Amino acid sequence: MSTLPRFTLPLPAADFLRDYWQRKPLLARASATGLAIPDPDTLAGLALEEGVESRLIMGAQDSPWTLRHGPFDEDDFRTLPEQNWTLLVQSVDYCLTEVSLLLDSFDFLPPWRLEDIMISYAVRGGSVGPHFDQYDVFLIQASGQRRWQLGPACDADTPLQPHDSLRLLADMPVQEEHLLGPGDVLYIPPGVAHWGIAEDDDCVTWSVGFRAPRRADLLARLTDECLADMPETLFTDPGRDLPQDAAGLSDADVQALTEQALSLLTPERTRRALMQLLSEPRQGNQNGPDFAGLDFEVDTGHIRAAAPHATLVRRGSTRLLADASGLWLNGEHVPLPDDSRGLGTYLASRRLYDAPSLAQHAGEAGMELLNEWIEQGFFVSLE
Numbered sequence: 414m415s416t417l418p419r420f421t422l423p424l425p426a427a428d429f430l431r432d433y434w435q436r437k438p439l440l441a442r443a444s445a446t447g448l449a450i451p452d453p454d455t456l457a458g459l460a461l462e463e464g465v466e467s468r469l470i471m472g473a474q475d476s477p478w479t480l481r482h483g484p485f486d487e488d489d490f491r492t493l494p495e496q497n498w499t500l501l502v503q504s505v506d507y508c509l510t511e512v513s514l515l516l517d518s519f520d521f522l523p524p525w526r527l528e529d530i531m532i533s534y535a536v537r538g539g540s541v542g543p544h545f546d547q548y549d550v551f552l553i554q555a556s557g558q559r560r561w562q563l564g565p566a567c568d569a570d571t572p573l574q575p576h577d578s579l580r581l582l583a584d585m586p587v588q589e590e591h592l593l594g595p596g597d598v599l600y601i602p603p604g605v606a607h608w609g610i611a612e613d614d615d616c617v618t619w620s621v622g623f624r625a626p627r628r629a630d631l632l633a634r635l636t637d638e639c640l641a642d643m644p645e646t647l648f649t650d651p652g653r654d655l656p657q658d659a660a661g662l663s664d665a666d667v668q669a670l671t672e673q674a675l676s677l678l679t680p681e682r683t684r685r686a687l688m689q690l691l692s693e694p695r696q697g698n699q700n701g702p703d704f705a706g707l708d709f710e711v712d713t714g715h716i717r718a719a720a721p722h723a724t725l726v727r728r729g730s731t732r733l734l735a736d737a738s739g740l741w742l743n744g745e746h747v748p749l750p751d752d753s754r755g756l757g758t759y760l761a762s763r764r765l766y767d768a769p770s771l772a773q774h775a776g777e778a779g780m781e782l783l784n785e786w787i788e789q790g791f792f793v794s795l796e
């Protein structure tokens with residue numbers, strides 16, 4: 414039977430957000446299904462592609478760690494040792510639309526907070542070493558078994574092993590240990606030390622990662638957007654008091670200058686800057702990803718069999734947000750026609766669409782727009 418990837422929180426979403434999200438790890442046994450696609454060969458195939466971000470990590474507790482970046486060639490895979498290596502492929506949801514459908518299970522968080530799905534394939538003993546991440550992650554065991562050890566919360570001062578690119582912890586006191594089998598899920602908040610070691614061959618783990626923009630990047634984007642086409646207006650100070658401090662800058666003046674500068678960050682312009690930034694596809698490091706020109710085939714037969722009511726699917730590489738001004742598609746703003754105001758919200762809040770709902774949300778002009786997006790590859794028809 415065909416099934417789509419699915420994750421279900423083992424507790425009410427409001428309780429998860431209150432007690433666990435960004436606070437402490439959560440182990441959720443038997444809470445994910447539909448994880449058979451991609452098979453290991455398909456995953457390895459992605460790592461051969463220019464523009465797909467992949468890594469091969471070899472090493473173990475008492476053998477040295479090495480890191481290589483893809484794209485790889487078939488010889489790289491033929492010459493691998495029997496144990497202690499892991500292949501990691503980033504943003505598999507962008508490449509394989511079937512995988513991206515798992516993200517509909519994370520509707521207890523806003524869509525802009527989702528980043529991507531990394532999938533790792535390991536043989537016995539394979540791991541990426543003891544480390545911590547800056548981002549929240551849901552680790553979903555798809556096949557095989559992986560032993561996860563959890564340590565304390567870390568920060569920029571936590572001692573690391575001397576290695577130029579793998580940021581491995583010098584020491585990880587184990588506070589919790591869990592053996593995860595297929596369907597088991599472990600949520601880890603930012604900063605918590607963790608180390609997952611494959612217990613057998615064919616150990617496949619999906620990592621749902623989240624987007625947390627750097628505060629400096631947010632400020633830069635806000636100011637860029639708010640300064641664009643801004644008429645030149647100068648500081649004003651009618652009715653000012655006599656100066657208390659003849660040589661300096663008073664606190665009242667600091668406040669007035671700052672307030673007048675920040676008044677340029679109008680709600681309308683800040684919303685536009687944020688919608689644009691947060692609807693942009695994931696920006697990888699210098700090794701990718703660049704999905705322009707990477708047009709992976711969508712397994713429509715599989716999706717149709719698993720979701721018979723769906724007539725349209727969003728391609729995995731299409732990132733959408735919607736607000737009253739329209740739809741934001743991969744960083745581009747698209748105003749919606751008057752007869753299709755509700756189309757943006759409908760499209761941006763899920764990845765599978767059915768004909769009656771489309772007819773309800775899109776008028777004639779909206780359907781025309783949708784057909785253009787299908788032609789451009791942002792959506793794929795299942796009919």
Ligand SMILES: [Mn+2]
Nearest residue numbers: 544545546607
């Ligand atoms: Mn990690």
